[in-house]
Amino acid sequence: xxxxxxxxxxxxxxxxxxxxxxxxxxxxxxxxxxxxxxxxxxxxxxxxxxxxxxxxxxxxxxxxxxxxxxxxxxxxxxxxxxxxxxxxxxxxxxxxxxxxxxxxxxxxxxxxxxxxxxxxxxxxxxxxxxxxxxxxxxxxxxxxxxxxxxxxxxxxxxxxxxxxxxxxxxxxxxxxxxxxxxxxxxxxxxxxxxxxxxxxxxxxxxxxxxxxxxxxxxxxxxxxxxxxxxxxxxxxxxxxxxxxxxxxxxxxxxxxxxxxxxxxxxxxxxxxxxxxxxxxxxxxxxxxxxxxxxxxxxxxxxxxxxxxxxxxxxxxxxxxxxxxxxxxxxxxxxxxxxxxxxxxxxxxxxxxxxxxxxxxxxxxxxxxxxxxxxxxxxxxxxxxxxxxxxxxxxxxxxxxxxxxxxxxxxxxxxxxxxxxxxxxxxxxxxxxxxxxxxxxxxxxxxxxxx
Amino acid sequence: xxxxxxxxxxxxxxxxxxxxxxxxxxxxxxxxxxxxxxxxxxxxxxxxxxxxxxxxxxxxxxxxxxxxxxxxxxxxxxxxxxxxxxxxxxxxxxxxxxxxxxxxxxxxxxxxxxxxxxxxxxxxxxxxxxxxxxxxxxxxxxxxxxxxxxxxxxxxxxxxxxxxxxxxxxxxxxxxxxxxxxxxxxxxxxxxxxxxxxxxxxxxxxxxxxxxxxxxxxxxxxxxxxxxxxxxxxxxxxxxxxxxxxxxxxxxxxxxxxxxxxxxxxxxxxxxxxxxxxxxxxxxxxxxxxxxxxxxxxxxxxxxxxxxxxxxxxxxxxxxxxxxxxxxxxxxxxxxxxxxxxxxxxxxxxxxxxxxxxxxxxxxxxxxxxxxxxxxxxxxxxxxxxxxxxxxxxxxxxxxxxxxxxxxxxxxxxxxxxxxxxxxxxxxxxxxxxxxxxxxxxxxxxxxxxxxxxxxxxxxxxxxxxxxxxxxxx
Numbered sequence: 001x002x003x004x005x006x007x008x009x010x011x012x013x014x015x016x017x018x019x020x021x022x023x024x025x026x027x028x029x030x031x032x033x034x035x036x037x038x039x040x041x042x043x044x045x046x047x048x049x050x051x052x053x054x055x056x057x058x059x060x061x062x063x064x065x066x067x068x069x070x071x072x073x074x075x076x077x078x079x080x081x082x083x084x085x086x087x088x089x090x091x092x093x094x095x096x097x098x099x100x101x102x103x104x105x106x107x108x109x110x111x112x113x114x115x116x117x118x119x120x121x122x123x124x125x126x127x128x129x130x131x132x133x134x135x136x137x138x139x140x141x142x143x144x145x146x147x148x149x150x151x152x153x154x155x156x157x158x159x160x161x162x163x164x165x166x167x168x169x170x171x172x173x174x175x176x177x178x179x180x181x182x183x184x185x186x187x188x189x190x191x192x193x194x195x196x197x198x199x200x201x202x203x204x205x206x207x208x209x210x211x212x213x214x215x216x217x218x219x220x221x222x223x224x225x226x227x228x229x230x231x232x233x234x235x236x237x238x239x240x241x242x243x244x245x246x247x248x249x250x251x252x253x254x255x256x257x258x259x260x261x262x263x264x265x266x267x268x269x270x271x272x273x274x275x276x277x278x279x280x281x282x283x284x285x286x287x288x289x290x291x292x293x294x295x296x297x298x299x300x301x302x303x304x305x306x307x308x309x310x311x312x313x314x315x316x317x318x319x320x321x322x323x324x325x326x327x328x329x330x331x332x333x334x335x336x337x338x339x340x341x342x343x344x345x346x347x348x349x350x351x352x353x354x355x356x357x358x359x360x361x362x363x364x365x366x367x368x369x370x371x372x373x374x375x376x377x378x379x380x381x382x383x384x385x386x387x388x389x390x391x392x393x394x395x396x397x398x399x400x401x402x403x404x405x406x407x408x409x410x411x412x413x414x415x416x417x418x419x420x421x422x423x424x425x426x427x428x429x430x431x432x433x434x435x436x437x438x439x440x441x442x443x444x445x446x447x448x449x450x
Numbered sequence: 451x452x453x454x455x456x457x458x459x460x461x462x463x464x465x466x467x468x469x470x471x472x473x474x475x476x477x478x479x480x481x482x483x484x485x486x487x488x489x490x491x492x493x494x495x496x497x498x499x500x501x502x503x504x505x506x507x508x509x510x511x512x513x514x515x516x517x518x519x520x521x522x523x524x525x526x527x528x529x530x531x532x533x534x535x536x537x538x539x540x541x542x543x544x545x546x547x548x549x550x551x552x553x554x555x556x557x558x559x560x561x562x563x564x565x566x567x568x569x570x571x572x573x574x575x576x577x578x579x580x581x582x583x584x585x586x587x588x589x590x591x592x593x594x595x596x597x598x599x600x601x602x603x604x605x606x607x608x609x610x611x612x613x614x615x616x617x618x619x620x621x622x623x624x625x626x627x628x629x630x631x632x633x634x635x636x637x638x639x640x641x642x643x644x645x646x647x648x649x650x651x652x653x654x655x656x657x658x659x660x661x662x663x664x665x666x667x668x669x670x671x672x673x674x675x676x677x678x679x680x681x682x683x684x685x686x687x688x689x690x691x692x693x694x695x696x697x698x699x700x701x702x703x704x705x706x707x708x709x710x711x712x713x714x715x716x717x718x719x720x721x722x723x724x725x726x727x728x729x730x731x732x733x734x735x736x737x738x739x740x741x742x743x744x745x746x747x748x749x750x751x752x753x754x755x756x757x758x759x760x761x762x763x764x765x766x767x768x769x770x771x772x773x774x775x776x777x778x779x780x781x782x783x784x785x786x787x788x789x790x791x792x793x794x795x796x797x798x799x800x801x802x803x804x805x806x807x808x809x810x811x812x813x814x815x816x817x818x819x820x821x822x823x824x825x826x827x828x829x830x831x832x833x834x835x836x837x838x839x840x841x842x843x844x845x846x847x848x849x850x851x852x853x854x855x856x857x858x859x860x861x862x863x864x865x866x867x868x869x870x871x872x873x874x875x876x877x878x879x880x881x882x883x884x885x886x887x888x889x890x891x892x893x894x895x896x897x898x899x900x901x902x903x904x905x906x907x908x909x910x911x912x913x914x915x916x917x918x919x920x921x922x923x924x
């Protein structure tokens with residue numbers, strides 16, 4: 001069945017069960033991936049997957065939900081029945097409705113969709129990439145984590161009020177994580193990930209080069225003394241920390257009492273005036289962009305922080321209604337609808353005269369810690385408390401030299417961090433999770449082995 | 451025609467699918483596979499969330515699918531599908547064969563047909579009718595969240611329950627033909643406490659496998675008291691000072707460090723990748739002589755227990771480390787093929803869309819002879835980690851773990867609560883520093899995410915003392 005036929009099937013089944021109000025979200029995908037080990041194919045995978053999530057509203061206008069991979073006629077009927085039963089337990093204190101924007105026009109651009117290249121081509125390309133990475137430096141002994149995949153999928157949203165949206169996309173991913181070993185030294189590992197609409201869009205050479213350079217740059221390492229340091233966050237690491245604390249912008253988190261913000265926080269000074277942050281799911285560099293969210297609301301660019309002030313929250317239909325605003329296109333589809341950012345864009349605002357522009361990661365000669373990549377986010381972030389303590393990969397710059405840091409954590413408080421940004425470099429870099437320049441922060445605690 | 455003579459063209463749960471499975475396997479072997487494995491599942495799950503004094507989410511789900519794995523030499527092709535018809539399964543086999551570029555070597559004669567059906571599900575079919583209803587679950591969760599409302603500093607209260615019922619059929623060209631039903635239930639409580647600028651959180655999770663009545667027996671009052679006390683103790687805690695120091699790790703979930711930092715390095719997937727420092731250390735000392743570590747899938751009711759693994763093998767009790775000496779690796783079919791380490795009944799996967807891999811089950815450090823007080827009394831200046839948060843292990847073996855509830859140890863006594871602590875180290879360096887093990891082994895449930903998805907596991911240990919470890923703080 002295609003998505004139109006599924007919609008008709010659901011509509012007819014709902015009629016037969018006397019269910020007047022329903023909506024659904026579905027995903028249909030075909031994925032292919034390969035892994036290699038020293039020139040040999042290790043595992044080749046293909047999967048065909050379908051997921052259907054149906055919500056129904058009962059006579060008391062309470063919502064029930066069911067998710068299934070069975071889209072047969074009987075599976076759809078069973079899902080509607082289960083959702084109807086679950087609606088008896090629907091949340092009476094927070095009603096859910098269709099998004100008022102679920103029929104607004106959206107722009108669906110299928111022009112960037114690619115055709116499959118097939119498993120054999122994936123395997124050939126990954127084998128070649130592994131060989132090149134191994135040959136790039138004598139110390140690189142293996143590429144233990146590697147993969148090349150391509151995915152083709154369709155997402156659908158429809159409801160009993162006549163809304164129907166769908167789009168199809170393709171996406172390819174290459175990751176290469178190398179392991180370097182030298183005598184009398186600990187092994188070091190680093191890597192690179194590249195995304196594209198298709199395999200032909202992925203810059204494989206640059207992925208190899210990045211993985212090699214990063215891994216080799218950590219070969220000469222040293223412990224760092226536990227102390228407070230001037231910090232430079234790479235674009236990737238700054239985006240990681242902003243995403244980890246995105247509950248500050250999240251209306252769902254505010255209602256749940258797990259955000260540092262509250263309903264009246266709009267307008268508060270969160271950071272230095274020089275900082276702007278947007279959520280821009282439709283950004284042309286966002287390979288994973290979706291034209292609508294789980295409730296069918298169109299995706300759009302939204303300013304979160306404007307010149308240091310909290311400007312907007314991200315919303316679902318129900319949180320928007322409670323906050324007396326409109327949905328922003330950030331909802332999932334669930335019994336309790338989740339809200340999450342799409343694609344964070346960080347930039348320097350016009351009010352940037354207080355920034356110390358001499359702080360540039362490529363030219364600054366004073367002492368600082370460069371944080372390349374933050375790890376273990378799920379363990380080291382207390383989003384509801386604002387604190388973090390995270391291991392990282394990075395370097396200590398001192399006396400004109402750059403030394404890889406053996407093993408250390410950076411700890412602090414997000415509000416302190418945002419208010420103590422001392423420079424926002426001019427050049428923005430595109431990463432897999434958004435866009436940001438390098439960001440400098442005055443003094444955060446680093447714990448090392450010394 | 452008698453109904454028994456009708457050959458089904460689709461996998462039907464609860465029926466004999468032997469003919470169809472044999473036909474699929476014959477088909478794969480005929481196309482030149484060295485080995486064919488079919489894993490089919492049918493799931494029926496539900497979860498319930500209570501927030502404050504209301505049920506805010508009830509989420510049932512169900513589904514079915516198959517994962518087909520073909521081995522040729524040491525490589526494998528894996529295809530997953532929701533199509534359980536004969537045509538759908540054969541198409542998946544063809545796709546795997548094509549991916550592996552197999553063009554000759556018909557091996558039909560290697561497959562002698564499926565063995566006698568080993569049906570582990572017979573006594574478990576009634577479980578679906580014995581598990582608590584959504585109504586029953588909701589009522590108990592609401593009582594639980596109400597129990598958390600002990601003062602006005604508690605600003606957020608949550609109780610969550612989830613149940614997964616998985617019916618599986620496993621068949622492979624070595625004759626394996628197995629059916630099973632797995633039931634997992636887990637329930638958790640969370641609070642956030644707040645007073646002026648101070649904030650803390652507390653959480654506990656409980657879980658069981660194969661025990662439909664376990665949720666009814668869960669002592670929610672005790673759990674609520676525990677979570678409440680933890681959040682209150684940590685509300686005004688200072689940040690810990692960073693540095694090297696001795697630590698005592700509490701029993702139960704304290705075992706997450708052994709699981710993450712050492713257990714994963716003893717999985718054959720790590721040998722295959724060349725990412726474990728223990729690869730060539732079998733029968734060598736890798737830990738302090740006070741350490742004996744076990745991985746097993748047989749403790750009744752434990753969250754990581756199985757009647758049979760996802761490759762059709764009954765789980766064994768594997769002594770990984772005995773008195774500090776490395777004795778065994780955790781192995782699955784691919785691990786045995788690629789590393790030579792015998793299978794241990796540890797081939798596990800989240801669901802049909804993942805190929806099985808060597809994964810831990812119930813993993814713990816065995817009990818020693820000391821009391822908890824012996825361990826704390828032996829430290830003049832250190833840290834007691836009563837409750838651990840999550841953590842991770844890097845590609846070269848470094849680990850880090852958040853301490854959710856910690857207390858300073860001064861002159862052999864527990865003193866002030868401290869927050870913000872992170873334990874940092876490497877398994878190879880920390881294992882020899884576990885110098886004392888308590889006599890109070892307890893297990894705790896958890897979810898482990900790795901190469902074959904998220905699987906239910908148990909971690910555990912008695913109280914243990916690590917002579918020196920890096921504690922990250924401010």
